[in-house]
Amino acid sequence: MEKVIETQELSLNYGDFNALANVNLPIYRNKVTALIGPSGCGKSTFLRCLNRMNDLIDNVKVEGIIRFNGEPVQGVGVDVIELRKKVGMVFQKPNPFPMSIFDNVAYGPRQQGVKNKDKLKEIVEKALKQAALYGEVKDRMNESATRLSGGQQQRLCIARALAMEPEVLLMDEPTSALDPMATQRIEELIEELKKDYTIVIVTHSMQQAARISDNTAFFLLGEIIEFGLTSEIFANPRDKRTEDYITGRFG
Amino acid sequence: MKGTRTSLSQIDTIIGSLLMILALVASSFIVIIAAFITIRGILPFITDNSGLGSVNVLQFLTNTVWLRGTTFLSTAYGAGFIIINTLYIAFLTVLLSFPIGVLTALFIAKVAPRPIAATMRTIIELLASIPSIVFGLVGVGLFLPVIYNIARAMGYSSGGGSSVIATVFVLSLMSIPTITAVAEVSIRQVDESLEQASLALGASPTQTRFKITLLAAKSGIFSGAILAVGRSLGEATAVALVSGNARSGPSFGLFETTATITSTLLQGLKETNGIDYDIRFSLGILLMVVILTTNLALNFIKRKVGNVHG
Amino acid sequence: MVKRKVRLSEILLNSSVFLSTALSALALGLIFFYVIREGTTLLNWELFTGNYHARNYIAELQDNQSQSYNMPDFSTSENVYPVDRFGIALEEDVDLAGNGVVRVYYVHPDSPFNQMISKEVGTEVVDLDVGMIFQRISYVDHPTSLSRGGAQKFATELNDPQREVYELFFSDLGGGIQGSIITTIYLIFMTIIIAVPFGVLTAIYFNEFAPSNWITKTMRSFIETLTGVPSIIYGLLGITVFVPLTVRFTPAVNSNLIAGALTLSVIILPTIIRTTEESLRVVPDDHRAASLALGANKTQTTFKVVLPQASPGIITATFLGIGRVIGESAALIFVLGAAIKDTVNIYEPSTSLAVHIWSMMTDEPANIALSSTIAILILAIVLVINVTVKIGVKLLTRKGM
Numbered sequence: 001m002e003k004v005i006e007t008q009e010l011s012l013n014y015g016d017f018n019a020l021a022n023v024n025l026p027i028y029r030n031k032v033t034a035l036i037g038p039s040g041c042g043k044s045t046f047l048r049c050l051n052r053m054n055d056l057i058d059n060v061k062v063e064g065i066i067r068f069n070g071e072p073v074q075g076v077g078v079d080v081i082e083l084r085k086k087v088g089m090v091f092q093k094p095n096p097f098p099m100s101i102f103d104n105v106a107y108g109p110r111q112q113g114v115k116n117k118d119k120l121k122e123i124v125e126k127a128l129k130q131a132a133l134y135g136e137v138k139d140r141m142n143e144s145a146t147r148l149s150g151g152q153q154q155r156l157c158i159a160r161a162l163a164m165e166p167e168v169l170l171m172d173e174p175t176s177a178l179d180p181m182a183t184q185r186i187e188e189l190i191e192e193l194k195k196d197y198t199i200v201i202v203t204h205s206m207q208q209a210a211r212i213s214d215n216t217a218f219f220l221l222g223e224i225i226e227f228g229l230t231s232e233i234f235a236n237p238r239d240k241r242t243e244d245y246i247t248g249r250f251g
Numbered sequence: 252m253k254g255t256r257t258s259l260s261q262i263d264t265i266i267g268s269l270l271m272i273l274a275l276v277a278s279s280f281i282v283i284i285a286a287f288i289t290i291r292g293i294l295p296f297i298t299d300n301s302g303l304g305s306v307n308v309l310q311f312l313t314n315t316v317w318l319r320g321t322t323f324l325s326t327a328y329g330a331g332f333i334i335i336n337t338l339y340i341a342f343l344t345v346l347l348s349f350p351i352g353v354l355t356a357l358f359i360a361k362v363a364p365r366p367i368a369a370t371m372r373t374i375i376e377l378l379a380s381i382p383s384i385v386f387g388l389v390g391v392g393l394f395l396p397v398i399y400n401i402a403r404a405m406g407y408s409s410g411g412g413s414s415v416i417a418t419v420f421v422l423s424l425m426s427i428p429t430i431t432a433v434a435e436v437s438i439r440q441v442d443e444s445l446e447q448a449s450l451a452l453g454a455s456p457t458q459t460r461f462k463i464t465l466l467a468a469k470s471g472i473f474s475g476a477i478l479a480v481g482r483s484l485g486e487a488t489a490v491a492l493v494s495g496n497a498r499s500g501p502s503f504g505l506f507e508t509t510a511t512i513t514s515t516l517l518q519g520l521k522e523t524n525g526i527d528y529d530i531r532f533s534l535g536i537l538l539m540v541v542i543l544t545t546n547l548a549l550n551f552i553k554r555k556v557g558n559v560h561g
Numbered sequence: 562m563v564k565r566k567v568r569l570s571e572i573l574l575n576s577s578v579f580l581s582t583a584l585s586a587l588a589l590g591l592i593f594f595y596v597i598r599e600g601t602t603l604l605n606w607e608l609f610t611g612n613y614h615a616r617n618y619i620a621e622l623q624d625n626q627s628q629s630y631n632m633p634d635f636s637t638s639e640n641v642y643p644v645d646r647f648g649i650a651l652e653e654d655v656d657l658a659g660n661g662v663v664r665v666y667y668v669h670p671d672s673p674f675n676q677m678i679s680k681e682v683g684t685e686v687v688d689l690d691v692g693m694i695f696q697r698i699s700y701v702d703h704p705t706s707l708s709r710g711g712a713q714k715f716a717t718e719l720n721d722p723q724r725e726v727y728e729l730f731f732s733d734l735g736g737g738i739q740g741s742i743i744t745t746i747y748l749i750f751m752t753i754i755i756a757v758p759f760g761v762l763t764a765i766y767f768n769e770f771a772p773s774n775w776i777t778k779t780m781r782s783f784i785e786t787l788t789g790v791p792s793i794i795y796g797l798l799g800i801t802v803f804v805p806l807t808v809r810f811t812p813a814v815n816s817n818l819i820a821g822a823l824t825l826s827v828i829i830l831p832t833i834i835r836t837t838e839e840s841l842r843v844v845p846d847d848h849r850a851a852s853l854a855l856g857a858n859k860t861q862t863t864f865k866v867v868l869p870q871a872s873p874g875i876i877t878a879t880f881l882g883i884g885r886v887i888g889e890s891a892a893l894i895f896v897l898g899a900a901i902k903d904t905v906n907i908y909e910p911s912t913s914l915a916v917h918i919w920s921m922m923t924d925e926p927a928n929i930a931l932s933s934t935i936a937i938l939i940l941a942i943v944l945v946i947n948v949t950v951k952i953g954v955k956l957l958t959r960k961g962m
Contacts, residue, residue, distance in 0.1 A: 051451060081453050089451035095444045098467050108452035111462070157448065164452055259858040266860045270766035277763045277834065278780035280827050281787050284794060287801045354581035362578055371582060378589045380943050382888025384915045384922075385592065385936045391922060392929045393595050424588045431585065457571045460578075485791020487891035492922055513793050517894065535797045542791070 002029040004168055004198045005050060005087075010064035012045060012054065012222075019045045020222045022064070027168070032190060032199045034209035034230065037219035038245065043202045046219070047170050049073075050200065051087040052080050069167075085112070088161035089170045093177045094153035096145035096160075101137050104145045104156055108164045123163050130196075131159035132189050151182025155189065162193075169193065171201040175208065187212050206246050210234050218242045288539070292532035295328075300526040311533065316499040317515060328530050330512070330537060332500030337484060337511040337541060339503065340418050344483045348423040349476055352430025353465070356472075359431070360438040361460050372435070379428035387489035390421040395493060398506070407506040413495030416505040421489050426479035433478060437471020438464060473553045477546060484542050487513035512538045596940065600933030603736075607692065608934065611737020612903040613917075617696070620677035620687050620729050627722050630669045641666050642716035648672035649689070651719075653712035656694065656734060663695040663708040663715045665731075680728065695731045700724040738935060740903040741917040744818065747905065748893075748913055749886050751822035752829065757879055759826065760833025761868075767834070768841040769863045787831045796895025799824035804896065813908035821897045821910075825889060829882035836881060840874020841867060877953035884946040887939055890915040899923070914939055 005027035012020040020042045027033050027050075035043040048054045049066060052073065066073040073083060085108075096104050105124040106114075114120055124141075128134035133155040137148070145156055154174055161169060171190075175183040190199060190212050203209050209216055210230060217227040218239075226233060226242045237243040295306040306328060314329020355375070359368045395412030402409040441464050449459040465472070495508025496518055502509040510518075516534050630648035635641045640653040648669030656662045668674055674689040698719060699705040706718045718724065763784075771777040803820040807813050813820075844867050852862040893913055899920040902911035912920055918935050921928040 053447060053451060056447065056450065081455055084451055085453035089448070091444050091448055091451075093444060095442065095448050097445060097449070097463055098469075107449070107462070108454065111449075111452070111454040111458045160448075160452065170451075259861075263859045267766075267770045270762055270770055273759060274763045274766040274771070274780055277759065277830055278783040280798075280830070281783045281790070283802065284790065284798045288794065288797050291797075291801055350577075351581040351584050354578045355585040358578050358582040363582075371586065374586050374589050377944070377947065378585070378592075380884060380888075380947055381589075381592060382890065382915055382939060382943070384888070384890040384918050385596065385939060388918060388922060388929070388932050388936055389592050389595050391927060392599060392933070393591065424592075427585050427588065455571060457574050461574055481789055485793065487791065487793040488894070488919055492919075513791065513891070516793055517891065532797060532801075535794055538791065539794065542789070546789075 001031075003027065004029045004069060005200075006067045007046075007049075008065040008067075010046075010049065010062070010066060012042075012049065012063075013061045014057070015059045018222055020049070023222075023224050025217055025224060025227060027198060027200055028215065029198050030194055030196075031214040032194050032201060032212055033215045033217065034213035035200065035202045035217050035219060036204075036206065036209050036245070039204075041219040042222040043217075043219045044172055045222075047172055047200060047202050050168070050170055051084050051089055053089065055080065085164050086166050087168045087170060088164055088166035090154070090157050090161055090172065090174045092173045094150055094157055096148070096153050096156055098144070098146060100142045101145045101148070101156060102141040105159050105163045107160065112164075124159075127159040127163040128156075130162050130193065131155045132185070132192070133159055149182070151178050151185060154178060154182070154186060158186075158189065158193075162197075166197065168198045168200065171199065173202050173204060176204060183208075206234075206248075218245065220245075285539070288532050288535045291529055292534075292536040294529045295526050295533055300529075303526060306526070306530075306533075315501070317510070318498060328526075328533075330515075330534065332502075333510055333512055333515055333534075334537065334541060335501040336415075336497075336509045337513075338545070339501065340415065340422065340490075340509065340511060341480050341483045341545070343415070343419045344422040344426055345476060345480055347419060348426040348430060348479060351423070352427045352475070352479070353434045353472055355427065356431045356434035356438055357460060357465065360435045361464060375428045375431045375435075378424070379432065383425065383486055383489040386421050386425055387492035390417060390489060390493040394420055402506040405506075407504075409506040410495040410508045413493055413508050414506045415494075415502055415509045417493040418490055418509060418511070419505075421493050422483045422486060425486060425489065426483055429479045429482055430472075430475045433475030434468065434472045437468040437474075440471070441467040469556070470553065473549075473556070477549045477553070480545060480549065481542055484511075484545060485513065485538070487517055490514045491517040512541065593940070596933045596936045598933075599930055600935075600937045603930055603934040604937065607734065608737055609742060610739050611734055613735060613737055613740055613901045614903055615694075615732045615735025617730070617732045618687050619680045620731075621680060622673050622726050622729070623676055623678055624673045626673075628671075630671060632669060633667070635667070638666075640712065642713050643667075644716050644720045646720050646722060647674060649674055651695070651712045651716045656736060661708075661711070663712045664734075665689055665691050665693045665695070667691065677729065689729075689731065692734060693731050694734060695729070697730045698726060699728045699730075701727045736931060737903075738914065738917060738931075740901060740905050741912050741914050741935075743905045744902070744911040745887060745913045747818055747907055748822055748825060749883050751819065751907070752825040752886050753879055753882060755822060756826035756829050756833055756882060757875070760830050760878065761837050761875055763830075764834045764837035764841060765863055765868070768838050769859065769867065784831050784834055787827070791891075792828060792889060793891040793895065795824050795828050796892040798827065799892060799896035811908060816897055816910045818897070818905075818907040818909070818911065821893055821913075824892050824896050825886050828889065828892060829885050832881050832885065833878045836878035837871060837875055840871040840877075844870045873953050873956040877950050880946050880950050880953065884943055884950075887913070887942055887946075888915055889913070890919050894919060 003026045007023055007025050010020055010023040011018070023046060035046060037043050045054065049062065054060050054062065062074060068083065068087065072078065097107060102124055105127050106120045109120060109123050125134060128137065133152060136152060145153065148156060175186050178186065187208065190201070193199060201213065213230045215228065216230040216233045218225045218233065220241055226237060226239045233242065234246060237246065296308050297305060299305050311328060311330055313331040315332040316329050317333065318327050359371045363371060394417050398414055398417050399409055399412030402412070402414070445463055445467055446459050449463045450456065454462065490511050491514040494510055494514045496514055497508040497510045500509065512534055516531055627646045629645060632643055632645060632648060635643045635650050641650050643650040649665065649672055650667035652664045652666035654662055654664040668689055668691060677687050677689065679685045679687045695708055695715065697705050697707050703724045706715050708715065767777065767781060799820055803823040804816045807817055807820045808815070811819060848866050849862055852866045893916050897910040897912065897916065899912060899916055900910065901917055901920050905911050914935050918932045921932050
């Protein structure tokens with residue numbers, strides 16, 4: 001199996017607070033990797049290291065190595081914008097821009113200088129189709145994106161990320177703000193997307209992790225307690241703490 | 252015990268009623284203002300102005316000379332050009348001060364490191380607290396000579412520098428802090444996850460600020476602009492000092508002298524009775540109507556624009 | 562290639578942000594720079610205590626005899642020329658408009674210039690005071706000394722024992738702003754006395770007593786609308802409502818400072834109400850409940866428990882009001898006119914500092930130097946108020962937490 005991303009001894013401090021400690025984790029190509037653990041365990045922080053969104057926070061100090069396709073991600077010489085183009089992100093709450101549906105999906109490519117209308121249309125259609133939203137919105141591309149339902153908005157946000165043709169898609173609890181029906185559709189979509197993309201998903205729901213992921217990492221207090229095939233972790237966890245968590249004894 | 256309780260609550264009722272009377276008086280001022288100005292202001296149109304004949308409303312609203320000739324006539328007053336000048340100047344002022352104000356707000360809210368942002372915020376607060384007469388003074392002393400020289404160099408004659416552009420400059424200085432203060436608040440209220448989503452899509456911080464932050468804050472930014480327009484329409488002393496107080500118009504050329512409703516209001520000060528006194532109240536009505544309709548129109552546009560992708 | 566284009570547009574966008582910010586900062590800098598450059602030369606104590614209108618005197622000496630006086634030594638003072646014959650000293654100076662003048666620097670207690678006979682109607686005795694300005698002195702059978710010739714020549718001629726003084730023409734300095742300072746203080750005082758209790762009580766009504774229904778809502782929105790009314794419109798309110806009212810109920814016969822203060826009160830009323838209400842709102846409901854539970858009624862609770870906690874807000878509101886009174890010009894020009902007075906009476910019109918500037922700026926020629934000096938004064942007060950309000954707001958928010 002090919003590793004797209006790999007971290008070695010990754011530590012992260014917010015001021016004096018140690019949020020991640022010595023995290024070693026491989027992310028395999030065309031697999032869904034789920035990050036689970038109780039609130040505040042560092043799983044979202046870890047996710048945000050992968051496309052350097054933590055750069056936006058003051059007082060953050062990152063140590064250790066993150067490699068994307070073998071190249072280091074940290075460091076002054078790295079083009080963050082290039083990195084973020086290849087490592088897309090979907091957020092917890094659907095956050096479409098206050099623009100039309102079309103403009104939302106076209107936003108990323110446009111920022112990179114794509115101006116050709118036909119080309120943009122092609123990109124937008126492809127992304128919307130991949131996100132299984134095209135059928136629902138193809139007749140109202142110029143309507144405001146904020147008028148879509150919550151589930152549709154989240155699929156739009158996925159389409160928006162896909163329009164950049166990333167290699168990896170980071171998803172930070174993408175269904176936590178959605179109802180069960182909408183959640184189901186997103187999960188089906190993830191299943192579909194992993195053929196073309198590598199997906200890392202943070203989730204609070206054990207069931208979700210079990211349903212959709214191939215690999216699972218269990219975080220606790222900034223450390224990885226256990227990493228392995230999802231089927232194995234859920235069937236017979238090696239660590240007592242993992243077992244306690246997935247059987248619902250804490251968290 | 253029971254007796255005390257009753258009297259205590261009786262006091263409450265009495266005090267409550269007294270306070271309500273005060274509150275009623277406070278809220279009636281706007282009605283008093285509207286009523287008195289309207290009653291006074293329509294006199295020139297409905298009386299014969301002690302033999303001069305009544306002023307024709309349509310002529311008043313469309314004529315292009317204020318106080319024609321030296322003899323008092325009911326037809327002497329035309330405010331048509333003044334209305335156009337007032338709106339034109341407000342428009343140019345927004346055109347100049349809006350981008351500067353909004354971008355300054357963007358700098359304070361998103362670009363500047365904290366100490367610089369705090370300094371800049373203080374600068375804007377100070378600018379907002381400077382009385383208009385001081386802006387007028389600086390306009391006369393600093394802008395007029397420069398504008399006069401530039402106009403002369405370009406072959407235009409200007410009344411000592413008093414001009415449309417001088418008025419617009421002075422009003423812009425006064426509008427920038429209003430626009431900046433309101434825009435900064437609404438920029439800071441923009442949902443951070445929108446900005447992060449944009450950054451995560453590989454947009455640079457600059458692109459994010461201009462394409463997402465400003466877009467998401469547009470409703471608040473627009474409110475600031477509406478406030479600024481209201482202020483420029485109502486500003487009197489500073490405008491009267493630098494406009495040149497033209498008596499005819501409209502003046503579209505940047506170096507022409509001009510007159511707004513407020514500056515004209517300040518001109519007729521020496522009159523104490525008759526049509527020349529009452530006509531000021533007619534201008535007062537006009538000012539209120541212009542401010543009110545502009546406000547309504549801008550709010551309508553704001554709602555329209557806001558609805559497209561709101 | 563595409564990438565390069567993006568970079569260029571970014572540079573342009575970024576520089577537009579910096580440029581705009583620089584322009585905004587420059588605006589404030591220019592205003593302060595200009596006003597300070599133009600106004601500081603005239604900044605001195607006499608400006609604050611002096612009259613604006615110079616008073617002229619014509620007089621003759623009671624005793625024209627030369628004597629010798631025991632005068633202090635002036636040789637160390639520059640531009641000072643003693644007149645030993647009459648026991649005075651003259652100084653070469655500039656007036657508030659920047660023109661050269663001959664100024665009285667010293668008068669000996671026994672000098673005949675102390676007891677001169679006024680030649681104006683109704684004979685009285687006039688004194689020559691230090692700081693006064695000589696216009697001219699005429700002599701019997703000798704050419705008149707003019708101030709234009711400078712202080713030295715003036716002093717030499719006056720010291721000449723051959724010359725018998727026939728007539729003296731002198732005046733106060735003038736150009737002072739004492740009257741406008743007093744007017745401004747009167748206006749601030751009266752406006753605050755009227756508007757603060759009125760506004761605070763109204764705010765108490767809205768926050769503590771008013772039922773939440775459409776009437777209250779309408780009343781609130783009416784008051785809120787006042788903030789959008791331009792000040793010149795308040796001027797119209799002043800001349801139609803407050804001037805006739807004050808003429809009716811006070812000794813005033815014409816427009817007067819009370820009418821001006823009433824107009825200003827309406828202008829600052831919405832600010833006072835809003836600021837007070839904000840500070841009432843942050844008083845925790847627990848405190849009200851606790852007081853009510855102890856058997857106090859609403860009135861007692863409001864005035865004894867709630868209002869004291871809102872005092873930083875009320876002080877802030879007062880300072881905001883003072884700032885507005887100091888800066889207001891348009892409304893006052895309408896109500897009080899723009900005639901500068903040296904003797905101030907609340908039953909008569911006079912000018913505040915801001916209107917004083919307006920009055921001089923609309924003169925021909927405009928007195929920019931003195932206007933700038935007054936502007937420095939206004940800006941200094943506004944600055945102090947700003948700082949005070951900031952501290953007040955800080956106190957207020959700390960209370961709120």
